[in-house]
Amino acid sequence: MLVLSNNTAMSSLFSNLLQDQLEQTNSSVPSQVSSASGSLEIIYVLMMVGLFGFFTVGVMVTNIRARKLEDSRDPYNMYIATDIWHKKDQEYFQAKLIENYKLCCVFENQLAVEQPSAQIPEVKCS
Numbered sequence: 001m002l003v004l005s006n007n008t009a010m011s012s013l014f015s016n017l018l019q020d021q022l023e024q025t026n027s028s029v030p031s032q033v034s035s036a037s038g039s040l041e042i043i044y045v046l047m048m049v050g051l052f053g054f055f056t057v058g059v060m061v062t063n064i065r066a067r068k069l070e071d072s073r074d075p076y077n078m079y080i081a082t083d084i085w086h087k088k089d090q091e092y093f094q095a096k097l098i099e100n101y102k103l104c105c106v107f108e109n110q111l112a113v114e115q116p117s118a119q120i121p122e123v124k125c126s
Helices: 007-026 031-069 075-081 084-103
Strands: none
Touching: 007 031
């Protein structure tokens, strides 16, 4: 694996690749034409992989920094770590259940009650 220590080494590498590419494209030998296009493809692939790697490393570093900023003494994290919220949630659920039970009532519709003595009128087809 190629490890570059600073930006000057990276820029010299790119300038050497660019010079080689320019020399290959300026030469009049037809056999080198296919080699020049292959070299351009390799440079393009290397640049795309480098760009993808740059964004991936950036996301990883941002995520690691954000996780380090979270402090275990943060009140939110202490609240989650304790078991108090389970009890409060259960108490809230029981209170809502009792409240809904008290609000529940049945209304009786006198017109909908069964009346066995009354007959339902039938419609006769003519």
